[in-house]
Amino acid sequence: xxxxxxxxxxxxxxxxxxxxxxxxxxxxxxxxxxxxxxxxxxxxxxxxxxxxxxxxxxxxxxxxxxxxxxxxxxxxxxxxxxxxxxxxxxxxxxxxxxxxxxxxxxxxxxxxxxxxxxxxxxxxxxxxxxxxxxxxxxxxxxxxxxxxxxxxxxxxxxxxxxxxxxxxxxxxxxxxxxxxxxxxxxxxxxxxxxxxxxxxxxxxxxxxxxxxxxxxxxxxxxxxxxxxxxxxxxxxxxxxxxxxxxxxxxxxxxxxxxxxxxxxxxxxxxxxxxxxxxxxxxxxxxxxxxxxxxxxxxxxxxxxxxxxxxxxxxxxxxxxxxxxxxxxxxxxxxxxxxxxxxxxxxxxxxxxxxxxxxxxxxxxxxxxxxxxxxxxxxxxxxxxxxxxxxxxxxxxxxxxxxxxxxxxxxxxxxxxxxxxxxxxxxxxxxxxxxxxxxxxxxxxxxxxxxxxxxxxxxxxxxxxxxxxxxxxxxxxxxxxxxxxxxxxxxxxxxxxxxxxxxxxxxxxxxxxxxxxxxxxxxxxxxxxxxxxxxxxxxxxxxxxxxxxxxxxxxxxxxxxxxxxxxxxxxxxxxxxxxxxxxxxxxxxxxxxxxxxxxxxxxxxxxxxxxxxxxxxxxxxxxxxxxxxxxxxxxxxxxxxxxxxxxxxxxxxxxxxxxxxxxxxxxxxxxxxxxxxxxxxxxxxxxxxxxxxxxxxxxxxxxxxxxxxxxxxxxxxxxxxxxxxxxxxxxxxxxxxxxxxxxxxxxxxxxxxxxxxxxxxxxxxxxxxxxxxxxxxxxxxxxxxxxxxxxxxxxxxxxxxxxxxxxxxxxxxxxxxxxx
Numbered sequence: 001x002x003x004x005x006x007x008x009x010x011x012x013x014x015x016x017x018x019x020x021x022x023x024x025x026x027x028x029x030x031x032x033x034x035x036x037x038x039x040x041x042x043x044x045x046x047x048x049x050x051x052x053x054x055x056x057x058x059x060x061x062x063x064x065x066x067x068x069x070x071x072x073x074x075x076x077x078x079x080x081x082x083x084x085x086x087x088x089x090x091x092x093x094x095x096x097x098x099x100x101x102x103x104x105x106x107x108x109x110x111x112x113x114x115x116x117x118x119x120x121x122x123x124x125x126x127x128x129x130x131x132x133x134x135x136x137x138x139x140x141x142x143x144x145x146x147x148x149x150x151x152x153x154x155x156x157x158x159x160x161x162x163x164x165x166x167x168x169x170x171x172x173x174x175x176x177x178x179x180x181x182x183x184x185x186x187x188x189x190x191x192x193x194x195x196x197x198x199x200x201x202x203x204x205x206x207x208x209x210x211x212x213x214x215x216x217x218x219x220x221x222x223x224x225x226x227x228x229x230x231x232x233x234x235x236x237x238x239x240x241x242x243x244x245x246x247x248x249x250x251x252x253x254x255x256x257x258x259x260x261x262x263x264x265x266x267x268x269x270x271x272x273x274x275x276x277x278x279x280x281x282x283x284x285x286x287x288x289x290x291x292x293x294x295x296x297x298x299x300x301x302x303x304x305x306x307x308x309x310x311x312x313x314x315x316x317x318x319x320x321x322x323x324x325x326x327x328x329x330x331x332x333x334x335x336x337x338x339x340x341x342x343x344x345x346x347x348x349x350x351x352x353x354x355x356x357x358x359x360x361x362x363x364x365x366x367x368x369x370x371x372x373x374x375x376x377x378x379x380x381x382x383x384x385x386x387x388x389x390x391x392x393x394x395x396x397x398x399x400x401x402x403x404x405x406x407x408x409x410x411x412x413x414x415x416x417x418x419x420x421x422x423x424x425x426x427x428x429x430x431x432x433x434x435x436x437x438x439x440x441x442x443x444x445x446x447x448x449x450x451x452x453x454x455x456x457x458x459x460x461x462x463x464x465x466x467x468x469x470x471x472x473x474x475x476x477x478x479x480x481x482x483x484x485x486x487x488x489x490x491x492x493x494x495x496x497x498x499x500x501x502x503x504x505x506x507x508x509x510x511x512x513x514x515x516x517x518x519x520x521x522x523x524x525x526x527x528x529x530x531x532x533x534x535x536x537x538x539x540x541x542x543x544x545x546x547x548x549x550x551x552x553x554x555x556x557x558x559x560x561x562x563x564x565x566x567x568x569x570x571x572x573x574x575x576x577x578x579x580x581x582x583x584x585x586x587x588x589x590x591x592x593x594x595x596x597x598x599x600x601x602x603x604x605x606x607x608x609x610x611x612x613x614x615x616x617x618x619x620x621x622x623x624x625x626x627x628x629x630x631x632x633x634x635x636x637x638x639x640x641x642x643x644x645x646x647x648x649x650x651x652x653x654x655x656x657x658x659x660x661x662x663x664x665x666x667x668x669x670x671x672x673x674x675x676x677x678x679x680x681x682x683x684x685x686x687x688x689x690x691x692x693x694x695x696x697x698x699x700x701x702x703x704x705x706x707x708x709x710x711x712x713x714x715x716x717x718x719x720x721x722x723x724x725x726x727x728x729x730x731x732x733x734x735x736x737x738x739x740x741x742x743x744x745x746x747x748x749x750x751x752x753x754x755x756x757x758x759x760x761x762x763x764x765x766x767x768x769x770x771x772x773x774x775x776x777x778x779x780x781x782x783x784x785x786x787x788x789x790x791x792x793x794x795x796x797x798x799x800x801x802x803x804x805x806x807x808x809x810x811x812x813x814x815x816x817x818x819x
Contacts, residue, residue: 001160001161001163001170001171002036002158002159002160002161002252002253002254003158003159003161003173003176003252003253003270004038004156004157004158004159004248004249004252004253005017005018005021005156005157005158005159006154006156007173007249007252008159008173008176008177008180010189011173011174011177011188011189011190011191012177012180012181012184012186012187012188012189013186013187013189014186014187015180015184015186016184018035018157018159019035021159021180022035024180024183024184025159025161025180027183027500027503027504027505028179028180028183028500029164029167029500030161030162030163030164030167030170030176030179031161031162032159032160032161032162033160033161033162034160035157035158035159035160036157036158036160037155037157037158038128038155038156038157038158038252039127039128039155040128040149040150040153040154040155041093041126041127041128041149041150041153042095042099042100042101042126042127042150043099043148043150044095044096044098044099045093045094045095045096045099045121045126045148045149045150046068046069046071046093046094046096046145046146046147046148046149047091047092047093047094047138047142047143047144047145047146047147047148047149047152048066048067048068048069048074048091048092048093048094048120048145048146049066049067049088049089049090049091049140049145050064050065050066050086050087050088050089050090050091050092051065051066051067051073051088052064052065052088053065053083053084053085053086055084056077056112056113056114058112059112060079061077061078061079061111061112061114062077062078062079062080062083062084062086063075063076063077063114064076064077064078064083064086064092064120066092066094066117066145067145068094068096068145068146069144069145069146069147070146071096071146074094074117074118075114075115075116075117076094076114076116076117076118076119076120077111077112077114077116078119078120078135080120080122080134080135081133081134082133082134082135082137083120083134083135086137087140087240089140089141090137090138090139090140090240090241091137091138091139091140091142091143091145092120092135092136092137092138093120093121093126093135093136093138093149094118094119094120094121095118095119095120095121095125095126096117096118097117097118099118101121101125101126101127102125102127106118106119120135120136121135121136122134122135122136123136123251126149128153128251129251129256130254130256131251131256131257133256136247137240137241138241138243138244138247139240139241139242139243139244139260139418142243142244143244152244153244153248156252158252158253161176165397166397166487167397167487168273168394168397168398168399168486168487169273169398169400169484169485169486169487171273171393171394171397172269172270172271172272172273173191173270173271174190174191174271174272174273175273175484178466178467178484179466181465182462182465182466182467182501183500183501185465191271191272191410192410192413193406193409193410193413194406194409194410194411194412194413194414195409195412195413195416195423196409197232197405197408197409197423197425197426197427197429198425198426199425199426200426200427200428201231201232201233201424201426201427201428201429202233202287202424202426202428203231203232203233203284203287203288203289203367203428204286204287204288204289204428205229205231205288205289205290205291205428205430206288206289206290206291206430207224207225207226207227207229207291207430207431208224208225208226208291208292208293208316223374223376223377224374225291225293225316225349225373225374225377226291226316226349226371226372226373226374226431227372227374227401227431227432227433227434228371228372228401228402228404228429228430228431228432228433229289229291229369229370229371229372229404229428229429229430229431230368230369230370230371230404230405230407230408230427230428230429231289231367231368231369231370231408231427231428231429232367232368232370232408232409232411232412232423232424232426232427232428233281233365233366233367233368233423233424234365234366234368234412234415234416234419234421234422234423234424235281235364235365235421235422235424236364236365236420236421236422237260237261237363237364237365237366237415237419237420237421238260238364238419238420238421239259239260239261239359239361239362239363239364239419240259240260240419241257241259241260242257242259242260242263242264242267242418243418246263246264246267246414246418247263249267249270250263250266250267250270253270255270255390259359259361260414260415260418260419261278261359261363261366261415261419262278262359264278264411264414264415264418264419265277265278265411266390267414268407268410268411268414269390269391269394271410272403272406272407272410273394273399273400273403273484274370274399274400274403274404274406274407275350275390275391275394275395275399275407276368276369276370276407276408276411277318277346277347277353277368277369277391278359278366278367278368278369278411279346279347279353279357279358279359279366279367279369280357280358280359280360280363280365280366280367281365281366281367282363282365283320283346283356283357284320284321284346284357284367285320285321285322285344286320286321286322287321288320288321289318289319289320289346289367289369290318290319290320290321291316291317291318291319291349291371292316292317292319293313293314293315293316293317294311294312294313294314294315294316294317298310299311301317301345301348301354302354302355302356303347303348303352303353303354303355303387304347304352304353304354304355304358305352306355309348309385309387311348311381311385314377314380314381315348315377315381315384315385316348316349316350316373316374316377316378316381317345317347317348317349318345318346318347318348318349318354318369319344319345319346320344320346320356320357321344322344344356348381348385348387349371349373349378350371350373350378350391350392350395351378351381351382351385351387351389351391351392352387352389352391366415366421368408368411368412369408370403370404370405370407370408370411371404372399372400372401372402372403372404372431372433373395375395375396375397375398376396378392378395378396379392379396382396383569383570384569384570386570398486398487399486400483400484400486401433401434401435401483401486402433402435402483403483403484404429404433405427405429408427409427433483435483436480436481436482436483436485436486436488436489437480437489438478438479438480439478439479439480439481439488439489439490439491439493439494440476440477440478440479440491441476441477441479441491441494441495442456442475442476442477443455443456443459443475443476443477444475445491445495446459446491446494446495446498449492449495450495450498450499450507451507451508451510452499452502452506452507452508454498454502456472456474456475456477457472458502459477459494459498460472460477462497462498462501462502463477463479463494463497463498465501466482466485466497466501467481467482467484467485468480468481468482468485468488477494479494526714529714529715529717530605530713530714532653533605533618533653533715534605536649536652536653537603537620537649539652540601540645540648540649540652541601541645542601542602542603542620542645543601543602543603544602544603544604544605545586545587545590545602545603545604546604546606547583547586547587547589547590547604547606548576548580548586549579549580549606549607549608549609550568550571550572550576550577550578550579550580551564551576551577551578551579551580551581551585551586552564552574552575552576552577552578553577553578554575555575555585555589556578556580556581556585558585558696558699558700559582559584559585559588559670559696559699559700560669560670560693560696561580561581561582561584561585561669561670562581562582562610562611563578563581564577564578564579564580564581564609565578565581565609565610565611566578566579566609567579579608579609580608580609581608581609581610581611582608582610582617582619582670582710583604583606583608583617583618583619583710584619584621584670584708584710586604586619587602587604587619587620587621587708588621588692588696588697588700588702588706588708589700590602590621591621591623591700591702591706592700592701592702594623598624599622599623599624599625599626600621600622600623600624601621601622601626601645602619602620602621603618603619603620603621604618604619605617605618605619605713606619615712615713616712616713616714617687617710617711617712617713618687618709618710618711618712618713618715619708619709619710620645620646620689620708620709620710621706621707621708621709622641622642622645622706622707623702623703623705623706623707624705625641625705626641626642626645638705639675639690639691639707642689642707642709643659643689646659646679646689646709650681653715654720655681655682655715655717655718656681656682656683656718657679657680657681658680658746658749658750659677659678659679659680659689659746660677660678660680660744660746660747661676661677661678661744661746662676662677662678662688662690663676663742666678667690668688668690669693670692670693670696670708671688671690671691671692671693671708672690672691672692672693672694672704673693675690675691676688676689676690676691677689677690677746679709679711681711681715681716682715682716682717682718683716683718684716686711686712686715686716687709687710687711687712688709688710688711689707689708689709689710690707690708691704691706691707691708692704692706692707692708726788726789726790728788728789728790728791728792728793729788729792730761730786730787730788731786731787731788731793731798732784732785732786732787733784733785733787733798733802734766734782734783734784734785735752735782735783735785735802735805735806735816736767736780736781736782736783736816736817737780737781737782737783737809737814737815737816737817738774738775738778738779738780738814738815738816738817739778739779739781739812739814739815740777740778740779740814741770741777741778741779743814745765745781748781748783749763749765749783751808751809751812752783752785752805752808755804755805755808756785756787756801756804756805757801759787759788759789759793759797759801760785760786760787760801761786761787761788762785762786763783763784763785763786764783764784764786765781765782765783765784766782766783766784767780767781767782768780768781768782769782774817780817782817785802785805787801
């Protein structure tokens with residue numbers, strides 16, 4: 001939020017200079033993102049009054065006759081669109097000959113037969129604002145013609161304050177001044193209030209009923225939508241440029257001045273924090289405003305920028321008297337069919353005005369809307385419609401629910417003072433704002449939470465300076481927050497405010513008292529397991545990546561992963577429209593970004609969102625040779641190398657790992673049909689691994705040396721038990737099993753482990769042979785069996801186990817290779 005220091009100083013006489021405010025605001029939890037220097041216009045820029053504006057025939061230029069005071073009458077040719085038809089007396093910023101702006105010196109030149117004495121400039125050309133859409137215009141009588149602009153628009157410092165979402169009360173100059181006044185013990189000068197209303201207004205207003213339920217879900221109630229609404233009318237307004245001081249403040253705050261009516265509304269929002277909307281009274285049929293939900297199925301609304309939006313039953317609209325009879329929610333859902341255009345819709349409540357009823361150049365009679373809308377409903381609507389405005393920014397964080405009448409009065413006063421309008425003495429105020437509730441706390445509670453000694457009386461004083469009504473009874477505090485502090489709801493909020501005003505720097509450094517509840521025992525187990533998994537993978541050479549959880553149908557199609565089922569209502573871009581259903585497409589994309597044939601080892605731990613529900617998964621990817629200059633070419637970048645990494649992971653984590661070959665329809669679409677396996681971790685199937693399908697590898701610019709694993713987390717554990725390591729030597733036996741080539745090694749090893757019992761310590765393959773004398777279609781798989789006990793095993797103990805294993809192998813229809 002940007003606010004000029006001079007404006008803040010007007011409300012807080014004695015305010016320190018802008019650079020000294022940086023540590024003060026940081027201590028209040030409102031750090032400065034920066035302090036910007038806002039320069040004054042250059043010397044040689046003078047205020048000039050328009051005496052005539054005549055189009056130059058055959059061109060798009062306008063001849064402006066100007067009164068430049070001491071410089072007499074001058075003429076310029078201007079191509080600005082807002083120079084057409086300027087009223088005599090309107091004042092402009094004139095860059096006189098000899099003045100240099102942006103490295104360009106302006107002089108006198110002939111343009112279409114007109115002697116142009118300098119240039120009427122825009123804010124951007126003068127270097128004092130961002131708007132370059134037209135020349136700067138000021139009301140007649142702003143100052144004497146020929147007055148230097150730098151005297152009227154002095155240099156200033158602009159504070160760029162970082163406001164956290166819970167501090168909606170400081171999204172205005174008044175709110176920020178309140179906080180500083182409480183901390184610095186300065187006197188606060190409240191802004192002008194405008195003419196107070198007395199009696200009923202000319203506009204009738206009706207609000208939606210409370211507790212409306214949705215027909216499609218009777219158990220769900222629509223939030224009230226609007227609990228406080230003020231409407232006031234002003235007639236006879238001469239719309240035109242807003243006063244120079246107002247334009248200056250709006251420009252320094254980052255807003256573009258438009259005209260008096262619009263600028264007055266924006267100014268009050270910056271000053272008080274209350275958004276307002278102004279309508280042309282000619283369009284408010286029957287002098288009636290109806291606040292209602294979009295209760296027509298498929299109803300479309302055109303906003304003041306010309307864009308169309310389809311609204312639904314939970315979108316709050318501002319209507320006029322065109323449609324007095326609003327259908328019920330049940331009727332709304334029953335009237336499904338062709339979309340209907342919203343007739344008499346003045347705007348989307350709290351977000352943006354409608355094309356119907358917007359203020360125009362010839363508007364003289366206006367209706368001021370100042371209301372308090374439900375922040376949750378507005379946030380949902382603005383997000384769904386993709387409309388983010390300054391008003392929404394404030395409403396969704398929480399506007400003072402009692403501020404609506406004051407906002408309407410202030411706008412009415414500005415239109416009367418600077419536009420010659422006549423406010424109607426009455427105002428229509430309906431609804432009952434919901435005020436913050438009473439909070440009870442004890443001084444001991446707050447001191448225990450903060451860890452510092454602050455007297456209960458001092459707490460009451462600090463809270464009182466913030467506008468709270470703080471009553472003290474011994475050590476007990478009964479606090480009623482002010483209406484603008486909608487974020488203060490529990491006693492911990494009171495503690496936060498005490499710490500802010502007392503000073504965060506005074507908080508002592510103390511070790512926290514840990515009280516572990518039984519329900520929290522083991523709560524960190526999954527986090528520790530995840531950390532251990534990350535460290536282990538990093539130790540094996542893998543590099544962690546964090547990729548987008550968003551994807552799209554095209555990317556999922558390229559990777560042959562499940563199509564996204566969770567769709568984003570407001571995607572950041574067209575290539576991020578849904579939530580991913582697998583990790584490996586992102587890993588393939590990351591690997592494809594590494595050009596060349598160097599080794600790539602990646603892992604990711606992240607959440608995926610398949611149709612069966614959100615889960616957390618582990619993804620691994622290996623591309624290229626794992627090690628260079630191996631004695632056996634091709635092994636370093638093969639599936640065997642990738643499998644070895646996975647086995648090393650399991651061994652390091654103390655887990656039992658089994659890889660079972662997948663065939664046919666069981667092979668995941670991402671994998672090569674002949675190099676695919678199921679990952680069984682501690683006896684539970686957790687995922688798959690294998691070589692990437694060649695067609696998918698080609699889609700991502702990869703080769704056939706890319707391998708993947710994807711497994712569900714958390715990985716299943718197993719019961720741990722301590723057993724003294726045996727000091728006895730191992731007994732080794734070798735066994736060569738002849739089995740069909742379709743039988744995997746995993747099946748052979750599983751059979752041997754199951755039949756051998758607890759005495760078998762390990763099974764390791766050391767040779768695979770195909771050829772004579774092995775029958776065609778079969779292969780010999782030689783394994784080394786290691787037996788170990790608490791004492792040295794004898795042949796009499798091992799041989800019966802071997803006989804049992806041989807019998808089990810032959811029972812499967814396999815055979816034993818004798819030589």
